[in-house]
Amino acid sequence: MSCPSLVPPGLRERKKLRTRRAILDAAYPLFAEQGFEATTVDQIAAAADVSTSTFFRYFPTKEDLVFSEDEAPHGPSLTEVLCARPAEEPPLTALRHAIRDSLAQARTQPGALERARQRMLLVAEVPSVRARLPEVMARSDRALAEALAERTGRPVDSLETRVLVGAVLGGFREALQYWATAERDTDVGELVDRALDTLTRQLSD
Template sequence: MTAPRPRAGLRERKKERTRQAIRAAAYRLFAEHGYDATRVDEIAEAAQVSPSTVFRYFPTKEDIVLRDEKDDLLETALRARPAHEPPLTALRAAVRDVAAELYATPEAAALARRRMLLVTTVPAVRARLESSLADSGRRLATTLADRTGRSPDDLELRVFVAAILAALRESLLHWVTHDHPTPLPALIDRALTTLDTGLR
């Protein structure tokens, strides 16, 4: 299990409240008017902040949907795994812990569904997701390179990382497009099992 994170200071808690207010306002406006018809200045007004504040937290409108202040949780959890564990074993455990934390509440799961619905229906959000996954892949490759002694540019390592990211993406898409009753962490673990055992 990952170690509990220290309680955030006052400044970080205020920043988190601002992020949540912007995101909540955006999702409400997206539901009312549609993603494309919603302007950033309207999101700012609804969240009671300035447009420049929105852009400080989220450089693009797509980032309101996709950007997460917890983006580094997976790398942190993976680095905390015992060094002797095989890469896939360590990664499965890290993903399981992080997913359980991120989607532990009904509210978090509902937000994930709204996010992935936008990914499936808005081309700009889907394109931004692919860019974000590329960034995540580079960070994950660096973490795995440190664990395995390989270069981040090693072909086998890059193939492994690409397969992991594809498994995570397809788990999320399958979960939302099929309105899957299985909790998302269990569905992700099932996808990673497929990488371990193959199709049978």
Template sequence: MPTAPKPATGLRERKKIRTRQAIRRAAYRLFEERGFDATRVDEIAEAAEVSPSTVFRYFPTKEDIVLSDEEDPVIEAALRARPADEPPLTALRAALHDVMAELWRQPEAVTELRQRMRLVASVPAIRARMHESIGKSGDVLHGAIAERTGRARGDLEIRILTGAVLGALTEALLHWTEEGLEDDLMDVLDRSFRVLEHGLAD
């Protein structure tokens, strides 16, 4: 299976990514030790060796530390690399396959994904914030799907398709979490896409 193409990044952007990753990793360690609610932002900053203002520059809220990742540009690049004549859902499913295959080769990234989903499932504030943050991923998909189909970004059909995909992915991740985080995640995502493509038909 081919790996997902990675968008080119300059030195400054790579430094920003490393800082975000350091903050997230420090936060996850503390959340594991103390719990989400008991962990303060200044403690996360100290563990990541940055200032509290730096934490807030990258993550407006503590919940955003859990919900933010670097995957949107990777998924966008993988989607744009798909053949132009593929239907949007087919292209998006194939792009996710490539991205998930690459992620699963990185044990630390898989561990972080499982930690994130356990927190989403157990902390109401994160769950509430998740629905607000989905809009950022929606913007990425809006642009890529509009480009593939030749439609305007604000087109109603594009908005409906994007919303349906994001809703399906969210529910797939929550189902995966509720089932213990051990099922094949790509199989769960494939099931979600089959529902989008064919409804509840067997």
């Protein structure tokens, strides 16, 4: 798989994205107020002003809704951001800047960072959400590994590619989890930088 082509969405796709956003925007306040398990699909659909069948066309389960942010309905995915980095950047540098660029873009989207915080809390607190995490991680890790392999010329399943992607994304996710559960008042970018600084030092020793 090569880097995705950043083709602007057509009218039909933009309408679908608006519906996805409406459902997401309706769901997270309900999760915060009532809890994930107490919030029903019918309640989310009503708050988003869509039918229950429409909800299920976009999200087969509530857990799919939680992890849909990884499919970037509000902007380019991390893989797309990595693909846009200069080709001459070393792999670790490119990955680090891609994560920073993704965070910067999230700051421009209303509610995106708060949803990220809520998602990490749901992963920590809700067993059915946590159970889906390995599947989601495997999918996102694979996409990023394919983009990195294209940049470096190494096989996507090479040890070097797998270790680099696993280490960087692991550090990124740990920083997000720490931000959501331990240091809510700290800027998430500072925590991600701390995590990546730690990783860079360790990989450079």
